[in-house]
Amino acid sequence: MADRKAVxxxxxxxxxxxxxxxxxxxxxxxxxDDAVWPQDELIRRLQGVYITGSEQIDATLLDACPDLRAVCxxxxxxxxxxxxxCTARGVLVSNxxxxxxxxxxDFGFALMMAxxxxxxxxxxxxxxxxxxxxxxDMFAGSDVHGSTLGILGMGRIGQAIARRGHxxxxxxxxxxxxxxxxxxxxxxxxxxWVEKDALLQQADHLVIVVPYSPAxxxxxxxxxLGLMKPSATLTNIARGGVVDDAALAQALATRxxxxxxxxxxxxxxxxxxxxxxxxxxxxxxxIASASxxxxxxxxxxxxxxxxxxxxxxxxPTALNPELLNRGAEPA
Numbered sequence: 001m002a003d004r005k006a007v008x009x010x011x012x013x014x015x016x017x018x019x020x021x022x023x024x025x026x027x028x029x030x031x032x033d034d035a036v037w038p039q040d041e042l043i044r045r046l047q048g049v050y051i052t053g054s055e056q057i058d059a060t061l062l063d064a065c066p067d068l069r070a071v072c073x074x075x076x077x078x079x080x081x082x083x084x085x086c087t088a089r090g091v092l093v094s095n096x097x098x099x100x101x102x103x104x105x106d107f108g109f110a111l112m113m114a115x116x117x118x119x120x121x122x123x124x125x126x127x128x129x130x131x132x133x134x135x136x137d138m139f140a141g142s143d144v145h146g147s148t149l150g151i152l153g154m155g156r157i158g159q160a161i162a163r164r165g166h167x168x169x170x171x172x173x174x175x176x177x178x179x180x181x182x183x184x185x186x187x188x189x190x191x192x193w194v195e196k197d198a199l200l201q202q203a204d205h206l207v208i209v210v211p212y213s214p215a216x217x218x219x220x221x222x223x224x225l226g227l228m229k230p231s232a233t234l235t236n237i238a239r240g241g242v243v244d245d246a247a248l249a250q251a252l253a254t255r256x257x258x259x260x261x262x263x264x265x266x267x268x269x270x271x272x273x274x275x276x277x278x279x280x281x282x283x284x285x286x287i288a289s290a291s292x293x294x295x296x297x298x299x300x301x302x303x304x305x306x307x308x309x310x311x312x313x314x315x316p317t318a319l320n321p322e323l324l325n326r327g328a329e330p331a
Contacts, residue, residue, distance in 0.1 A: 006069070006310045010050045011042065014074070018299040022050070025307050050302050053077055057093075059085040070309035074302040076100055076289075077239055078319060079212045087320040094305035094315045098156065099297040100289040104237060105160030107263070107288040112205050112235040115261035117141040120282040142204065142231055142258065144169055150203025151175040152219070153210030153238065154191070161207055162189040174199055200227040205235065212239035222247040228257050235261040237288045240268050249274025252281055263288050 008026040010019060013034035022028045029045060031037070036054050037045075043064040051057070053075040062068060062085055070092045071081060078095045086093045114120060122139040125131060149165040151158045154177040165171035166189050173191040180186075180193040200206065206228065210216050220234070221244040228234070234257060236243050245266045251257050252275070259280040265271050268286060275281055289295065305315040314324055 008050060008306060008310070009045050011037070011055050012052045014050070014052075015296055015299050018296075018303050021300070021303050022306065025311060050074070050306055051080075053080055055080060057081040057086065062086065062089050062091060070094070070306055070315075072302045072306040072309065072315070074295075074298040076298075077211060079239060081319075083319055087323065090323060092309045092315060092323050093319045094302070094309070094317050095319055096298040096301040097317055099301055100294050101156045101160050103291045103294040104157050104288045105164060107290075108157070108161050108207055108209065108235060108237040109164045111237065111261040111263060111282060111284065111288075112207055112233065113144055114282050115233045115235055115259045116144050116205060118259065118280075121279050124279075142233065144171070144205065146170050147204035148172045148174060148202055150199045150206045151191075152196070152199060152206065152208045153177060154181055155209065155211075157237075158207075158209045159185065159189065159191075161209065162191050166190050171205075174202060196224075197227055200224055201229070203232060204229065205233050208234070208236045208238045208242055210238050210242055212241050216242050218242070218244040218247075220244065220248070222250070225251040225256055230255065230257065232257050233259045233261065237263045240264045240266040245272040245275060249278060252278040255280070 005025070005027045008022055008028050010022070010028060010030045012031055019028060019030060039056065039061055042055060043061055049068065049071050051071060051073045053073065057071050057080065059082055068091055071086060072094045073081070074096050076095050076097045078093065081093055083093055118139045118141040149162065149171040151162055151173065154175040158175065162173045162175065166173050173189055174194045175191055176194060176196045176199040181191065194202070208220065210219065219242050225247060234248070248260060249272055252260055261282040262275065263284045264286055271283065275283065289298065301317065305317060307313070308315040318324065
């Protein structure tokens with residue numbers, strides 16, 4: 001085994017230079033067709049794996065792949081990976097945090113602004129050839145500057161959005177998190193922690209950036225939407241399932257809230273049909289981190305983790321570092 005390279009599977013197409021780096025260390029098998037493999041096909045191919053966010057890594061797959069040593073994702077979210085099951089079987093798991101924070105915050109803020117100012121709705125109007133004259137209230141939306149920015153989830157991305165809102169647009173920043181930030185982190189953002197219901201009641205623009213978990217499933221549903229201002233907007237760049245899309249479609253259809261901007265959806269790539277028929281929503285296909293420099297950085301961080309995990313090193317962003325801390329090699 002000493003002179004045999006470990007086998008690494010790259011489960012989706014990615015950057016050529018990332019593949020080249022992996023080939024310096026491993027035998028690499030690449031999904032050149034970029035198909036989303038069903039679980040039985042993924043099981044057939046696995047040892048060490050470089051994944052995106054599409055592949056489900058669960059106990060069934062792990063039990064069928066006893067030689068699997070590491071699961072390294074180029075995404076920051078990892079709700080597609082059963083982390084306790086991996087840890088129990090000695091499979092090291094990593095994700096790609098930090099490198100996408102600023103780009104995702106840029107996109108979240110842009111999506112919120114497009115929602116507030118009705119950009120998508122007005123573009124469709126123009127493209128349909130319906131623009132014949134100016135009127136005082138034509139696609140009049142809501143101001144962003146000087147308004148109240150509500151952030152649900154104040155991790156790295158939430159703080160980056162707060163910084164843009166406070167420093168760039170003079171917004172009042174309120175947030176809700178499971179735990180309050182340290183005063184030293186709140187102060188530069190002029191950010192105020194409030195209870196969740198107060199956040200919903202006060203925010204002019206609500207931005208959701210909480211990770212998905214069973215505890216956050218449908219954290220925003222019909223009750224929560226009912227607490228929001230009729231003039232408020234909602235922007236979701238977190239994960240599908242944090243918002244009850246059916247309830248949101250109904251709230252948009254009845255103008256219970258003014259508008260929404262969504263980059264993530266329950267059951268994506270499927271989208272709730274009610275969201276496709278209302279005009280007051282901006283829809284994008286889960287692209288918040290999609291700048292070339294950021295996607296390259298995400299890809300290379302996954303490569304760094306995989307090389308370290310399979311070469312006896314210490315992966316920089318391991319999600320279950322206890323495997324390393326107790327001196328156990330992933331097996």
